[in-house]
Amino acid sequence: MSKVDDRDQVRADQIATWDAVSDGWLAWTAEFERAAGAVSAELVRLAGVRPGQSVLDYGTGLGEPAFTVADTVGPTGEVVGVDLSPRMVARARERAAGRRGVRFLVGGPEVVPGGHDAVLSRWVLPLAADRVGLLRALRAALRPGGTLAAAVWGPPAEVPMIALGFRVLAGLLELPPPPPGPSPFALADPTALRDEVAAAGFREVLVTEVVVDFRLAAPDAFADFALDVLPPRLHGALRERYGDAHHPEVRSALVGAVDGFRTDDGGLSLPSRCLLVRGVA
Numbered sequence: 001m002s003k004v005d006d007r008d009q010v011r012a013d014q015i016a017t018w019d020a021v022s023d024g025w026l027a028w029t030a031e032f033e034r035a036a037g038a039v040s041a042e043l044v045r046l047a048g049v050r051p052g053q054s055v056l057d058y059g060t061g062l063g064e065p066a067f068t069v070a071d072t073v074g075p076t077g078e079v080v081g082v083d084l085s086p087r088m089v090a091r092a093r094e095r096a097a098g099r100r101g102v103r104f105l106v107g108g109p110e111v112v113p114g115g116h117d118a119v120l121s122r123w124v125l126p127l128a129a130d131r132v133g134l135l136r137a138l139r140a141a142l143r144p145g146g147t148l149a150a151a152v153w154g155p156p157a158e159v160p161m162i163a164l165g166f167r168v169l170a171g172l173l174e175l176p177p178p179p180p181g182p183s184p185f186a187l188a189d190p191t192a193l194r195d196e197v198a199a200a201g202f203r204e205v206l207v208t209e210v211v212v213d214f215r216l217a218a219p220d221a222f223a224d225f226a227l228d229v230l231p232p233r234l235h236g237a238l239r240e241r242y243g244d245a246h247h248p249e250v251r252s253a254l255v256g257a258v259d260g261f262r263t264d265d266g267g268l269s270l271p272s273r274c275l276l277v278r279g280v281a
């Protein structure tokens with residue numbers, strides 16, 4: 001397969017995956033944002049977003065950090081969220097109903113308007129086939145001196161909220177390790193992150209970290225979450241093997257895997273390491 005075919009395939013896979021999980025993520029948004037909201041707030045702070053500014057949220061999904069940014073830029077500012085997945089964008093538009101100053105576009109770098117004061121992006125860069133190419137396009141969307149602030153996940157072993165469910169289910173299904181390539185954890189090395197952002201032409205590149213303490217009410221809720229946001233390929237494999245993705249054996253493996261994350265009140269704390277990068281165009 002040529003590089004161009006690779007990129008087309010990655011893009012098509014991302015659209016199919018995120019379209020399929022959009023409703024599952026929507027069901028968990030309120031709970032997820034209780035912890036993830038701190039990352040949106042930190043991106044706003046790192047980029048120095050102020051009232052009246054124009055900001056792009058690249059890979060906005062259901063609308064974060066776009067909604068947090070909209071609250072910061074206020075009525076004289078403007079926020080545009082861009083995402084490849086039509087269904088994620090449809091959900092973001094529904095969530096935006098009645099809000100002014102925030103709009104959403106379906107597509108990739110080709111639909112991004114230019115001249116922004118800041119570009120923010122939460123948990124998207126590692127999903128791209130050509131990360132430096134994407135970062136160059138994001139730099140081109142900034143005015144000179146504008147700021148990029150992006151979040152990516154750390155290594156899977158330190159991101160239980162996102163990685164643990166996959167690990168357990170891949171083990172049950174005896175799947176081989178995933179091939180190298182785009183994944184939520186493909187940019188988990190702070191040095192590689194800094195180098196790629198610098199390679200795209202950003203100046204004053206700075207990498208920091210934050211631990212996002214995801215809380216769930218009970219171990220059973222982790223099983224629900226992991227299965228609700230599971231990519232369709234794994235969902236299909238579970239159905240084939242167990243007849244139902246929510247088979248008791250599947251749920252008990254997920255519940256057992258979070259035993260070490262229980263809190264005194266019977267809930268769960270799943271601290272997950274997140275890298276933050278800032279660069280100036």
Ligand SMILES: C[S@@+](CC[C@H](N)C(=O)[O-])C[C@H]1O[C@@H](n2cnc3c(N)ncnc32)[C@H](O)[C@@H]1O
Pocket residue numbers: 014015018058059060061062063064065082083084085088107108109121122123124127128129
């Ligand atoms: C992990 S979700 C993050 C969504 C949102 N930013 C958040 O933090 O909740 C990743 C999103 O990036 C989108 N995406 C993946 N690859 C993309 C690309 N190359 N360009 C634009 N969007 C992309 C997906 O459709 C999905 O909505």
